[in-house]
Amino acid sequence: MQFKQIEGYNNYIVFENGTVQNINSRKILKPTKTEKGYLRIQLSENSIQKKYLVHILVSRAFLGQKPQEDFQVDHIDRNKLNNHYTNLRYVSRSNNCKNKNSYNNVEAVYQDEIPEHCVEMMFYNDRELENIFIDPKTIDLYFFNGTQYRKQYLFHQGENCYYYNIRDKENNRIKISILILKKLLNQI
Numbered sequence: 001m002q003f004k005q006i007e008g009y010n011n012y013i014v015f016e017n018g019t020v021q022n023i024n025s026r027k028i029l030k031p032t033k034t035e036k037g038y039l040r041i042q043l044s045e046n047s048i049q050k051k052y053l054v055h056i057l058v059s060r061a062f063l064g065q066k067p068q069e070d071f072q073v074d075h076i077d078r079n080k081l082n083n084h085y086t087n088l089r090y091v092s093r094s095n096n097c098k099n100k101n102s103y104n105n106v107e108a109v110y111q112d113e114i115p116e117h118c119v120e121m122m123f124y125n126d127r128e129l130e131n132i133f134i135d136p137k138t139i140d141l142y143f144f145n146g147t148q149y150r151k152q153y154l155f156h157q158g159e160n161c162y163y164y165n166i167r168d169k170e171n172n173r174i175k176i177s178i179l180i181l182k183k184l185l186n187q188i
Helices: 054-062 093-098 178-187
Strands: 003-005 012-015 020-022 039-045 048-053 072-075 088-091 109-111 119-124 127-135 140-144 149-151 154-156 162-167 173-177
Touching: 003 054, 012 054, 039 054, 048 054, 054 072, 054 088, 072 093, 088 093, 140 162, 162 178, 173 178
Parallel strands: none
Antiparallel strands: 003 012, 012 020, 039 048, 072 088, 109 149, 119 127, 127 140, 140 149, 154 162, 162 173
């Protein structure tokens, strides 16, 4: 198993799976879980203790520096306990939000494939879209996060008003009306 020294801490190494070990005592540090479900450990250097999220330590050691300052570390499989470096990637804040398990208490449904007759939506009301696919038969929308497709949740507002809530290429929120989608699909 690969390991690397933790930058700024001469006595600690981090393994590819997120295990952290003190080199001097050979002791494996026991992580604690944060309120948000991430693993955190405490390191000490020159009698100064500091807490770190494990996925941040792993990404710094195995993925290098963030490509942009505002990028975040994303768990590709959405499992906050899987801190193996192959499950981590740097993404923008908006892309990290798009890979969430839930939103407004609605659990996201992820799948490896979508029906083969789905087509990519490039625009909606002059707004440029990215990685959004539609099933013309069922009017289901899917977002591709780079590894899997997330089926978009269909919201309901008032009588006969159904819509999808997505983000365009510029990360602006858009409500996509089912009625308008049906009209557009009948014109194709």
